[in-house]
Amino acid sequence: MVHIPDDADFNSFREQCENHEGWHCQYNKGGVTVWSEEQDSSKAVKKLKMCITCKDVPAEILYDVLHDTSYRKKWDSNMIETYDIGRLTVNADVGYYSWKCPSPLKNRDFVTLRSWLPLGNDYMIINYSVKYPKHPPRKDFVRAVSLQTGYLIKANGSSSCSLYYLTQVDPRGSLPKWVVNKVSQFVAPKAMKKIYKAGIKYPEWKRKHDPDYKPWVYPEQNTLPTVNLADLSIQRADELENIDESGVSEEHISDEEDGLSKDS
Known part of the structure; x- marks a missing residue:
């Protein structure tokens, strides 16, 4: 049953970010820490979380950065396309996001229900996958x-913050172990640093790009069509096609670094 996250969901998410018991530190360098959840089953989809301290970036600026889909094209070089599909409430919507995987792995996409909550000087944005008949899987x-x-996003005073990112994603396709390791050791820390840099540059960019338009802060600016909650259902992994990519070796991967394919 699809539901819009409530206070209990946000509190649970916050607890997972801040409590490191049962987590294994996989990476700690250059101001970025990455943990993976300790689990008995090797088949379970593992949780990964990371944290970076963003000096000289206020919490509310980073919150804007993570919401602003127009700005995302500037800093998220792995993104192919992202857009908001429709709104559910003043602090929940349905959206689409697709991202590049290095060739010959196939590119991935999501349709998610996203919800957000400002809590004093701190902020949370969480999502999970849903099925929406108007946006079925693409070939x-x-x-x-x-x-x-x-x-x-936890405020450290008025001009600094700590950013936690927690994810439990089933990428579908039997990805080889080295891909998972590369994500935690290289891709994830790099992504956190990109968000930090994006936060530093955002105020100047926003001044030139519709500076008063922030529908995530001012719901009355939201012109998205309304999505009926009853039209959504939980996206279960076992309902989707499973692509076996486990045989792809690291030598066969083309090293597609930043920004080769831009927004379509």
Whole structure:
């Protein structure tokens, strides 16, 4: 049953971000820490979380950065396309996101229900995958499943913050072990640093790009069509096609670094 996250969901997410008991530190360098959840089953979809301290970036600025889909094209070089599909409430919507995987792995995409909550000087944005008949899986992408993904932005005074990112995603396709390792050791820390840099540059960019338009802060600015909650259902991984990519070796991967394919 699809439901819009409530206070209990946000509190649970915050607890997972801040409590490191049962988590294994996989990476701690250059101001970025990455943990993976300790689990008995090797088949379970693992949770990954990371944290970066963003000096000289107020929490509310980073919150804007993570909401602003127009600005995302500037800093998220892995993104192919993102857009908001429709709104559910003043602090929940349905959206689409697709991202590049290095060739010959197939690119992935999501349809997610996203909800956000300002809490004093802190902010949370969380999502999970849903099925929406108007946006079925596409032949040119592997439809991945976010079981739970989100951000916690904790203010450290008025001009600094800590950003937590927690994700539990089933990418579908039997990805080889080295891909998972590369994500935690290289891709994830790099992504966190990109968000930090994006936060530093955002105020100047926003001054030139519709500076008063922030529908995530001012709901009356939201002109998205309304989505009926009854039209959504939980996206279960076992309902999707499973692509076996486990035989792809690291040598066969083309090293597609930043920004080769831009927004379509």
